[in-house]
Amino acid sequence: MSDHWVGEATAGAAAAEASRLDVEVWTQSAEETADVGRRLATLLRAGDVVVLVGDLGAGKTTLTRGLGGGLAVRGEVTSPTFVISRVHPPQEEGRVALVHVDAYRLAETAELDDLDLEAFTEDSVTVVEWGDGVAEGLSTSRLRIQITRTPDRVDDNARLITVTTVGSRWLGVPLRSTLVAGG
Ligand SMILES: Nc1ncnc2c1ncn2[C@@H]1O[C@H](COP(=O)(O)OP(=O)(O)O)[C@@H](O)[C@H]1O
Ligand SMILES: [Mg+2]
Numbered sequence: 001m002s003d004h005w006v007g008e009a010t011a012g013a014a015a016a017e018a019s020r021l022d023v024e025v026w027t028q029s030a031e032e033t034a035d036v037g038r039r040l041a042t043l044l045r046a047g048d049v050v051v052l053v054g055d056l057g058a059g060k061t062t063l064t065r066g067l068g069g070g071l072a073v074r075g076e077v078t079s080p081t082f083v084i085s086r087v088h089p090p091q092e093e094g095r096v097a098l099v100h101v102d103a104y105r106l107a108e109t110a111e112l113d114d115l116d117l118e119a120f121t122e123d124s125v126t127v128v129e130w131g132d133g134v135a136e137g138l139s140t141s142r143l144r145i146q147i148t149r150t151p152d153r154v155d156d157n158a159r160l161i162t163v164t165t166v167g168s169r170w171l172g173v174p175l176r177s178t179l180v181a182g183g
Pocket of ligand 2: 062079102
């Protein structure tokens with residue numbers, strides 16, 4: 001093993017750890033937020049993990065609904081009342097499934113272990129709502145999407161969507177031009 005090889009491996013590990021703020025998008029309606037999800041879907045492939053963070057009613061499920069539409073998966077993406085994780089198979093064979101996890105009701109880490117999410121992630125796109133502290137173990141690379149309402153804004157429908165990339169998977173992926181309408 002040459003020194004050169006070691007150097008590259010170290011740089012790769014550092015890149016995998018690094019997180020970058022990549023894109024900020026404002027939306028003015030639920031439909032616009034769903035559209036961000038639809039656009040994001042064009043970049044996603046099997047094994048990808050998306051972590052959604054934000055208060056109740058921020059728009060995490062709304063964005064996931066658009067994402068499911070963009071991936072053309074079966075079934076309506078909803079906020080499950082009892083179910084913590086739901087698998088949406090693709091409408092067409094050969095496309096990826098969407099695994100939608102709502103970790104809001106996960107009180108115990110033990111419950112998460114019961115979910116055995118790793119069994120899904122390789123063949124699917126996995127979206128975890130309330131995912132901080134949950135999705136880290138699933139994948140070294142992930143997208144973290146934070147949705148915030150701004151209390152100082154009169155317009156109650158305004159949301160700021162902040163996308164942060166973690167890991168080498170997202171290096172060079174054209175997130176900004178894909179997610180920003182007309183961008
Ligand atoms: N710009 C916006 N983006 C997303 N949702 C919005 C927006 N404006 C208003 N809404 C409303 O806010 C609510 C978001 O709900 P939901 O997506 O279930 O949130 P969460 O999953 O984060 O709890 C919906 O009722 C939606 O119609
Ligand atoms: Mg939700």
